[in-house]
Amino acid sequence: MTAVVEGTGLTKRFGTGDATVVAVDSVDIRIEESELVMIMGDSGCGKTTLISLLGCILTPDAGELRIDGALIDPVNEDLSVIRHGKIGFVFQLFHLLPYLTAVENVMVAMDIASTKTDAAEKRATELLTQVGLSERVHHRPAQLSGGEKQRVSFARALANRPKIIFADEPTANLDSRQSDNLMNLIQELRREHQTTIAIVTHHEGLKENADRIIEMKDGRIVTT
Amino acid sequence: MKTLFLKDMRYRRARVVLTALGITVLISLILLLGGIMNGMRIQARQYVESTGADVWISAEGSGGAFIGFSMVVEEYMAFLNSGPGLAPDSASPLVFAQARPSVRGKSTKAIVVGYKLGQLGGPNHAIEGKMFTPSNFEDYRPEDPVPYEVVIDEKMGLEIGEQITLSNEKVRVVGKAKSLMFVLDTPLLFMDVRIAQKLLLGNTPHVNMMIAKTDTNEQPQQIAAGLDALETIEARTLKQTLTDIIAYYVDEPMKAVQFLRVMLWLAAGILIGMITYVTMLEKTQEIGVLKAIGGSNGYVMGLLLKQVVLISVVGVVLGLILSYVFAAAAPIFVAINFVESIIVVCISFVVCCGSGYLAARKAIAVDPMIAFRGEI
Numbered sequence A: 001m002t003a004v005v006e007g008t009g010l011t012k013r014f015g016t017g018d019a020t021v022v023a024v025d026s027v028d029i030r031i032e033e034s035e036l037v038m039i040m041g042d043s044g045c046g047k048t049t050l051i052s053l054l055g056c057i058l059t060p061d062a063g064e065l066r067i068d069g070a071l072i073d074p075v076n077e078d079l080s081v082i083r084h085g086k087i088g089f090v091f092q093l094f095h096l097l098p099y100l101t102a103v104e105n106v107m108v109a110m111d112i113a114s115t116k117t118d119a120a121e122k123r124a125t126e127l128l129t130q131v132g133l134s135e136r137v138h139h140r141p142a143q144l145s146g147g148e149k150q151r152v153s154f155a156r157a158l159a160n161r162p163k164i165i166f167a168d169e170p171t172a173n174l175d176s177r178q179s180d181n182l183m184n185l186i187q188e189l190r191r192e193h194q195t196t197i198a199i200v201t202h203h204e205g206l207k208e209n210a211d212r213i214i215e216m217k218d219g220r221i222v223t224t
Numbered sequence B: 001m002k003t004l005f006l007k008d009m010r011y012r013r014a015r016v017v018l019t020a021l022g023i024t025v026l027i028s029l030i031l032l033l034g035g036i037m038n039g040m041r042i043q044a045r046q047y048v049e050s051t052g053a054d055v056w057i058s059a060e061g062s063g064g065a066f067i068g069f070s071m072v073v074e075e076y077m078a079f080l081n082s083g084p085g086l087a088p089d090s091a092s093p094l095v096f097a098q099a100r101p102s103v104r105g106k107s108t109k110a111i112v113v114g115y116k117l118g119q120l121g122g123p124n125h126a127i128e129g130k131m132f133t134p135s136n137f138e139d140y141r142p143e144d145p146v147p148y149e150v151v152i153d154e155k156m157g158l159e160i161g162e163q164i165t166l167s168n169e170k171v172r173v174v175g176k177a178k179s180l181m182f183v184l185d186t187p188l189l190f191m192d193v194r195i196a197q198k199l200l201l202g203n204t205p206h207v208n209m210m211i212a213k214t215d216t217n218e219q220p221q222q223i224a225a226g227l228d229a230l231e232t233i234e235a236r237t238l239k240q241t242l243t244d245i246i247a248y249y250v251d252e253p254m255k256a257v258q259f260l261r262v263m264l265w266l267a268a269g270i271l272i273g274m275i276t277y278v279t280m281l282e283k284t285q286e287i288g289v290l291k292a293i294g295g296s297n298g299y300v301m302g303l304l305l306k307q308v309v310l311i312s313v314v315g316v317v318l319g320l321i322l323s324y325v326f327a328a329a330a331p332i333f334v335a336i337n338f339v340e341s342i343i344v345v346c347i348s349f350v351v352c353c354g355s356g357y358l359a360a361r362k363a364i365a366v367d368p369m370i371a372f373r374g375e376i
Ligand SMILES: Nc1ncnc2c1ncn2[C@@H]1O[C@H](COP(=O)(O)OP(=O)(O)OP(=O)(O)O)[C@@H](O)[C@H]1O
Pocket: A014, A015, A021, A022, A023, A042, A043, A044, A045, A046, A047, A048, A049, A050
């Protein structure tokens, strides 16, 4: 199997002097194609920092990162191109744009990737139908429930056919029924798109869905 | 999605409209203040230019016609008419005095222009009614009975045959002249120089100034300088007189207004900069998310700048239109100079876009990590 994401010796520190926090400490990590991994661990152990490094939102202080086999050069490369080209993000707080409808929120991701509006609208509508929101296409975020918003987020994350989706606590703001629904959706999407997904979560109950659990402690990976 | 920025603006329409309106009001104020001053300059010139005189003679020490207090003995007329370099018999006595006539029972500001019909200083023809009856004698003769008649400015709103009261005497309106308002819409009342002397100058053989034309082949500048060298009079060319009158009646008293105009510009720049900045602060979260999902700085900047430019264009253009509407409706004469208004509009546009750009540049510096952190 090929690694979609491969980090070696990834390290990220915050602050200087005595206040330095090593949020991610020489982490080696490999995520294979079509894998569903869950990253777990106590609060503050570095989960968000790790997926930000893997998702090219943060640049590591040390270590190497390969995405889809290609070595990332954070100094000379425009990371925004990698972010919209190869990666999808789902956030705990959804972060949909309030002034856009569901379909437009999905289209924005494709607009960033310079997809033509017509094609983007067609794909966005398809994706929303897939996530079960065919009836909510023209609703604004304010008119959607938390679970529905998170489905729109997944549709947005899938828009540019990413190599991997990183989801940071996607179920933290959902009740258990909604989060079960979302988990079912994720399984369905994997079957459809063979998408590789890395989910950061605290929910022990979600564990059973994962192909693999990555346990973190104090910036290090303790079990994989 | 070409309309992404429009959707954002529609969502925040209250603020967008307020910002554009703020710019509109400031721009139209800047233009109106300029128009008021320009109007005053036009009114300061128009009577003086209409006389056709090249040389303006006032009393020694007056600082020039229209500036300081000036009384000249009319006897100089003989000297001027035989004087060198002036067109024969062109020298004309002129009373130009602020007055407070009672018009339809209301005390009104006006300027009395006393001159000799057929000579320099006022119109020779009425556009309605007739000219006043001229006095019979060339020189000053208090016993010469002349009817009290006045030719008024066509815009005064009085009818021919009505009477106004000037220095407790009834003066009859016999005609109307083409409008030639002086600074701040002050109407001119044209009458025979003898009546003006009688009513305003205590019936003395003085006038406020004398005006004349120079010979066609003479330089007004040299003639005026020659006359000015005399001990008892001051002489200025038309050009100098215009410069003096504009400085004295418009530019000096309006210095504070000029300052205010500059301040308004500053206010316009700060206003749009501040509103854009506050709007951007509110949007940090959104900007962070756009960057996190792969939007480049250029992409986000484009989004923000399109909004800034659109708001600026709308604000500035509405300001331009509104200033012309206000100018037409204003209770005083406002003459907005078109070229000046285009320059003002362009500078304002640059100021608005510039400050909007600065605010946007600050806003796009946001760390995309904010998308993972939620509220800060
Ligand atoms: N910008 C920053 N500046 C300073 N310290 C930071 C910064 N971001 C993260 N940290 C620190 O790095 C460590 C790891 O943070 P991170 O957000 O990755 O934890 P986490 O595992 O996601 O926690 P949680 O489960 O609470 O979300 C924490 O100790 C945090 O305080």
